[in-house]
Amino acid sequence: MATSLSESYRDTHLLPQHIIPLDFETIHDLPESHAWIRTDDIRVCQIRENEPCVVPVIDLTAPNVVELVGNACQKWGMFQVTNHQVPLSLVDDVEAHARRLFGLPADRKLKALRSPSGATGYGVARISPFFNKLMWHEGFTIMGSAVEHAKQLWPHHYEEFCDAMDNYQKKMKSLAYKILLIILKALGVDENDENQENIIDPTNNSLFQSEGEGALQLNSYPSCPNPNRAIGLAPHTDSLLLTILHQNHTNGLQIFQDGKGWISVPPISGALVVNIGDLMHILSNARFPTVYHRVVPNETNHRFSIAYFYGPPADSTVAPLSGLSLPCFRPVTVKDYIGLKNKHLEKAISLLRV
Numbered sequence: 001m002a003t004s005l006s007e008s009y010r011d012t013h014l015l016p017q018h019i020i021p022l023d024f025e026t027i028h029d030l031p032e033s034h035a036w037i038r039t040d041d042i043r044v045c046q047i048r049e050n051e052p053c054v055v056p057v058i059d060l061t062a063p064n065v066v067e068l069v070g071n072a073c074q075k076w077g078m079f080q081v082t083n084h085q086v087p088l089s090l091v092d093d094v095e096a097h098a099r100r101l102f103g104l105p106a107d108r109k110l111k112a113l114r115s116p117s118g119a120t121g122y123g124v125a126r127i128s129p130f131f132n133k134l135m136w137h138e139g140f141t142i143m144g145s146a147v148e149h150a151k152q153l154w155p156h157h158y159e160e161f162c163d164a165m166d167n168y169q170k171k172m173k174s175l176a177y178k179i180l181l182i183i184l185k186a187l188g189v190d191e192n193d194e195n196q197e198n199i200i201d202p203t204n205n206s207l208f209q210s211e212g213e214g215a216l217q218l219n220s221y222p223s224c225p226n227p228n229r230a231i232g233l234a235p236h237t238d239s240l241l242l243t244i245l246h247q248n249h250t251n252g253l254q255i256f257q258d259g260k261g262w263i264s265v266p267p268i269s270g271a272l273v274v275n276i277g278d279l280m281h282i283l284s285n286a287r288f289p290t291v292y293h294r295v296v297p298n299e300t301n302h303r304f305s306i307a308y309f310y311g312p313p314a315d316s317t318v319a320p321l322s323g324l325s326l327p328c329f330r331p332v333t334v335k336d337y338i339g340l341k342n343k344h345l346e347k348a349i350s351l352l353r354v
């Protein structure tokens with residue numbers, strides 16, 4: 001039987017503080033549990049001449065899209081896309097549902113709490129157990145249908161939420177597949193290339209014949225009484241091939257670049273952020289960096305984001321593409337990589353180095 005993505009995430013056993021978010025409505029001062037010492041706080045990067053310090057914005061219909069995406073992946077591990085064909089009304093609708101969900105009273109949200117060994121539902125960020133301090137964040141994770149948890153939140157009115165999430169996941173999946181093909185072309189691989197076996201999906205034999213799997217993560221970062229001492233989402237890389245992110249009109253997302261520090265990725269109306277994850281870093285044989293990013297909270301605005309994580313089916317094996325250079329990672333199945341990440345976080349990728 002094929003392993004699902006949610007089963008791959010289902011092997012950690014967590015303490016309650018690593019599942020239950022703070023009731024932000026009742027908090028007026030930053031509690032010690034959420035007060036970080038931010039020694040690395042270089043918020044603005046050094047702008048050098050001829051080197052704009054902004055993540056590229058790429059029109060997906062541009063004739064030279066492969067070159068633009070290839071350059072952005074290599075330099076930044078991230079870009080923003082416009083003309084992506086995802087209706088903005090759907091994005092707005094999903095954001096409105098996220099606002100409605102996180103706006104519920106804490107006791108109602110807890111009815112949809114992620115179970116200690118579970119992957120989906122309401123809770124803190126999955127990376128929380130790796131840090132001594134807690135994050136100014138609450139999240140809701142969906143893999144496939146959201147119906148089970150949505151029924152707990154709105155026993156009589158859950159369909160609208162589920163329909164919007166289903167619809168959005170479908171659109172994200174086909175956009176992610178389209179972007180994946182562009183990225184693979186940028187790496188010199190064509191979808192007609194029969195010999196590519198670097199992602200082996202046991203049911204389809206090659207990623208080019210399937211559309212992979214995804215997870216949807218709704219994120220909420222309430223306005224914070226002391227944003228300079230709090231962290232919305234601690235620094236991390238995303239595990240799968242790529243992430244497509246919508247952020248509302250509130251700054252907060254930052255990426256780390258060597259020699260520059262933390263660089264803001266400002267929200268652009270109508271654009272979606274795409275970032276390279278660990279599995280793409282492996283597939284590209286380290287040519288494309290997996291982007292190290294974090295979220296800082298805002299003193300006045302409530303920030304929302306919607307992240308779609310896209311990867312091959314959980315039983316697939318991922319290895320560096322042949323023809324790039326001597327492989328610097330050993331092959332790994334998606335589910336084993338998720339297991340490694342659950343145990344070792346950012347060290348997971350170095351464990352695969354050859």
Ligand SMILES: O=C(O)CCC(=O)C(=O)O
Pocket residue numbers: 217219233238245247252253293295304305306307
């Ligand atoms: O909220 C954001 O902008 C980023 C979210 C994120 O990095 C994640 O969910 O992994």
Ligand SMILES: [Fe+2]
Pocket residue numbers: 236237238293
């Ligand atoms: Fe992330």
